[in-house]
Amino acid sequence: MPSDYAYVGLFLIFGVAFVLITFFFARLLRPSRPNPIKNRSYECGETAVGSAWVQYNVSYYIYALIFVIFDVELVFLFPWAAAYRSLGLFAFVEMFIFIMILVFGLAYAWRKGALKWV
Amino acid sequence: MNLTLIIPEIFLFLWALLILFVDFFTAEEKKHRLGPLSLVGIVITVVLVVFSGQGQAFGEMFSADYYSLSFAIIFLGSAFLAICTSIDFARERIKHQGEYYALILLSTVGMMFLAASRELLSMYVSLELTTISLFVLSAYLKTDLKSSEAGLKYMILGAASSAILLYGISLLYGITGTTVLKGIQAELVGSAFPGPLLVISLVFIIAGFSFKLAAVPFHMWAPDVYEGAPTPITAYLSVASKGAGLAAMVRVFFGSLLPVTSEWIPLFMALATMTMVLGNIVAIRQSNIKRMLAYSSIAQVGYILVALSAASELATTSMILYLLVYMFANIGAFAVVIAFYNHSGTDEICEYAGLSRRSPFLAISLVIFFLSLVGIPPLAGFVGKYLLFLAAIQKGYYWLVGVAVLTSVISLFYYMNVVRQMYFRKPTKNDPVKVSWSLRLALVLSLIGVIAVGVYPDPFVSLISKAASVFVY
Amino acid sequence: MTLYHYLILSAILFVIGMYGLLTRRNAVGVLMSIELMFNAANINFVAFSKFITPNEFIGQIFSIFVITIAAAEAAVGLAIVLLIYRNYKGIEVDNINFMKW
Numbered sequence: 001m002p003s004d005y006a007y008v009g010l011f012l013i014f015g016v017a018f019v020l021i022t023f024f025f026a027r028l029l030r031p032s033r034p035n036p037i038k039n040r041s042y043e044c045g046e047t048a049v050g051s052a053w054v055q056y057n058v059s060y061y062i063y064a065l066i067f068v069i070f071d072v073e074l075v076f077l078f079p080w081a082a083a084y085r086s087l088g089l090f091a092f093v094e095m096f097i098f099i100m101i102l103v104f105g106l107a108y109a110w111r112k113g114a115l116k117w118v
Numbered sequence: 119m120n121l122t123l124i125i126p127e128i129f130l131f132l133w134a135l136l137i138l139f140v141d142f143f144t145a146e147e148k149k150h151r152l153g154p155l156s157l158v159g160i161v162i163t164v165v166l167v168v169f170s171g172q173g174q175a176f177g178e179m180f181s182a183d184y185y186s187l188s189f190a191i192i193f194l195g196s197a198f199l200a201i202c203t204s205i206d207f208a209r210e211r212i213k214h215q216g217e218y219y220a221l222i223l224l225s226t227v228g229m230m231f232l233a234a235s236r237e238l239l240s241m242y243v244s245l246e247l248t249t250i251s252l253f254v255l256s257a258y259l260k261t262d263l264k265s266s267e268a269g270l271k272y273m274i275l276g277a278a279s280s281a282i283l284l285y286g287i288s289l290l291y292g293i294t295g296t297t298v299l300k301g302i303q304a305e306l307v308g309s310a311f312p313g314p315l316l317v318i319s320l321v322f323i324i325a326g327f328s329f330k331l332a333a334v335p336f337h338m339w340a341p342d343v344y345e346g347a348p349t350p351i352t353a354y355l356s357v358a359s360k361g362a363g364l365a366a367m368v369r370v371f372f373g374s375l376l377p378v379t380s381e382w383i384p385l386f387m388a389l390a391t392m393t394m395v396l397g398n399i400v401a402i403r404q405s406n407i408k409r410m411l412a413y414s415s416i417a418q419v420g421y422i423l424v425a426l427s428a429a430s431e432l433a434t435t436s437m438i439l440y441l442l443v444y445m446f447a448n449i450g451a452f453a454v455v456i457a458f459y460n461h462s463g464t465d466e467i468c469e470y471a472g473l474s475r476r477s478p479f480l481a482i483s484l485v486i487f488f489l490s491l492v493g494i495p496p497l498a499g500f501v502g503k504y505l506l507f508l509a510a511i512q513k514g515y516y517w518l519v520g521v522a523v524l525t526s527v528i529s530l531f532y533y534m535n536v537v538r539q540m541y542f543r544k545p546t547k548n549d550p551v552k553v554s555w556s557l558r559l560a561l562v563l564s565l566i567g568v569i570a571v572g573v574y575p576d577p578f579v580s581l582i583s584k585a586a587s588v589f590v591y
Numbered sequence: 592m593t594l595y596h597y598l599i600l601s602a603i604l605f606v607i608g609m610y611g612l613l614t615r616r617n618a619v620g621v622l623m624s625i626e627l628m629f630n631a632a633n634i635n636f637v638a639f640s641k642f643i644t645p646n647e648f649i650g651q652i653f654s655i656f657v658i659t660i661a662a663a664e665a666a667v668g669l670a671i672v673l674l675i676y677r678n679y680k681g682i683e684v685d686n687i688n689f690m691k692w
Contacts, residue, residue, distance in 0.1 A: 005384055005385075005388075061669070061673055064669075065666045065669060065670055068662050068665065068666045068669075069662060069663060069666050071662075072658060072659050072662035072663075073659060075655055075658055075659060076655065076659070079652075079655065104135065108138060111142055238653075239649070239652070239653050239656060242653075242656070242657075242660075243656055243660065246660045246663070246664070250663055250664060250667055253667050253668075253671065254667060254670075254671075257671050257674060260674060261678065262678075263678050263679070266671065266674045266675050266678050266679075267675070267687050269671045269674065269675075270618065270671050270672070270675050270684075270687060273664075273667065273668050273671050274612075274618070274621055274622075274625070274668075274684075277622075277625045277664050277668060278612055278625050278628065280629075280664070281608070281625055281628035281629050281631075281632065282628070284628075284629065284632040284657060285605055285628065285631060285632045285635065287632075288632045288635035288636050288639065288650075288653075289635065291635075291636065291639055291643075291649070291650060291653070292598075292635060292638075292639035292643055295639075295643045295644045296644075296649065297649050297653065
């Protein structure tokens with residue numbers, strides 16, 4: 001209904017206007033005296049030291065990525081295994097194809113040297 | 119179960135694996151031959167698509183009909199043209215060419231499944247196959263800062279939009295108790311009052327799809343990704359990813375949500391207006407041709423959304439035809455950009471000065487593609503836009519068509535800016551721009567497409583209108 | 592426990608994810624927020640499957656597919672973040688603005 005969306009539009013206008021007006025008054029009222037200590041990032045009152053990012057070996061990440069993929073694909077096997085007896089040969093063949101695709105992926109990663117530990 | 123229907127998709131998938139396999143045993147300096155090899159695969163797939171039968175497989179999940187056929191041909195066509203434009207670019211600037219071509223083919227497989235699926239689960243899975251391949255492709259220039267930034271932005275916003283879409287789908291499933299589109303439609307016809315939950319789910323679904331289409335206000339990823347991604351991928355993204363979004367969107371909205379049109383048509387009209395206005399106006403200010411084409415392609419989506427809000431058989435016909443026309447014109451324009459970039463290593467519009475004297479063929483082709491994007495008769499863009507606007511006029515959306523025509527006139531301005539550079543400025547260098555056989559093939563095919571559809575649209579329209587009659591309006 | 596409890600839980604998760612997506616400055620944090628949004632949808636699917644269509648398992652099957660796709664997306668995402676780290680020497684999203692918005 002177009003009239004229902006008009007309310008949304010009204011809210012939008014009010015929302016935007018409210019923020020703009022608040023910012024405008026805040027700008028009028030506040031003093032502005034920045035200094036380097038105020039602008040520094042807050043770390044529980046301590047002086048911030050160094051970077052939070054320490055380098056790990058890259059091959060570690062590649063292992064992790066491959067693991068994430070293959071680990072989660074396993075979730076397809078559980079429902080199949082639970083209903084294996086009633087599904088019959090067709091589902092078996094389908095699952096075989098699925099696993100062959102995964103094997104291709106693994107062989108690909110292997111061949112590309114992603115499994116080599118350096 | 120009718121497995122013969124999905125033979126084209128399976129074939130293309132196996133061909134992608136074949137390319138990965140051949141890649142292992144190819145010496146680095148011969149790897150550019152994988153490009154022509156993937157072209158062969160696409161041609162065979164086109165033949166298979168045309169000659170494979172029609173019908174349904176996997177219950178309601180997969181349906182091979184004229185709708186999926188026409189979209190599959192558009193997707194395969196854009197993959198073909200994109201690979202044509204890739205071959206030189208990839209040989210010089212891209213490592214791991216085998217994966218590059220395989221990923222293009224895999225995303226095409228995803229799109230083909232997407233156009234054929236009539237059920238939300240299979241639709242979602244194939245949409246993800248498409249977009250995840252494209253995430254990787256857009257970050258493909260590994261040492262290039264812009265490319266990795268493009269990849270990151272595309273990945274974050276693409277994944278977020280999938281999540282939003284998925285949430286909407288989950289609500290729709292909750293309301294109707296089924297994920298089959300036909301079942302959803304049957305449920306919605308029965309209910310008199312749709313309720314707030316349906317509105318929320320519609321808003322989420324539209325937002326999710328609008329991200330894929332790059333419709334304003336969900337467009338912010340597009341300019342950066344288009345600028346940063348490898349240019350052939352930009353060409354492919356601009357057509358295929360939009361086409362995929364459109365294929366899914368039309369299937370969902372015309373295939374299941376027609377009983378509640380009053381809820382979503384106003385939203386689409388608003389999206390269309392914003393997209394046309396913002397896309398065209400911001401494009402004027404761009405100095406990088408890839409960014410300009412990005413905004414122009416955002417604007418083109420606006421025109422498509424005009425027809426989407428008309429929700430009629432003519433609207434569907436016009437949207438698919440427009441996508442076809444847009445594919446030829448846009449990939450053609452990008453082919454010129456790629457040829458120029460391969461030669462000079464820059465995408466700045468001011469560098470195009472005097473191109474008409476350096477390479478008259480490139481300059482005139484770019485002019486033709488731009489005129490088609492504006493919609494000047496007798497080029498294909500005119501037929502496309504005419505049908506889009508006709509669909510909207512039939513529903514009485516005169517003001518929407520007014521906005522569309524007005525913004526088309528604005529678009530003339532920024533396209534002609536490039537033309538002015540090429541024809542009325544003195545060249546800074548005089549060497550002609552070299553164009554290889556593959557780029558030339560892409561250019562000539564796009565030119566033929568743009569002119570043929572423009573001069574003699576009847577066979578295309580009649581085929582595509584068969585696709586549009588899949589839905590009951 | 593009624594359907595509404597599950598829906599409210601999923602809505603809260605989704606909103607937290609959305610908030611994280613918009614405010615997180617670290618790319619890995621952004622990825623985790625997106626993962627939350629996927630899981631919110633998953634809760635919806637499983638809850639609807641239990642309460643709306645108790646005899647069919649469409650929703651549960653859907654959620655299994657979503658889990659695997661989200662993993663694939665996360666893997667590609669982390670790979671791209673790794674690439675960003677190598678090129679930019681950091682993964683603060685605010686700093687990755689080589690191109691203007």
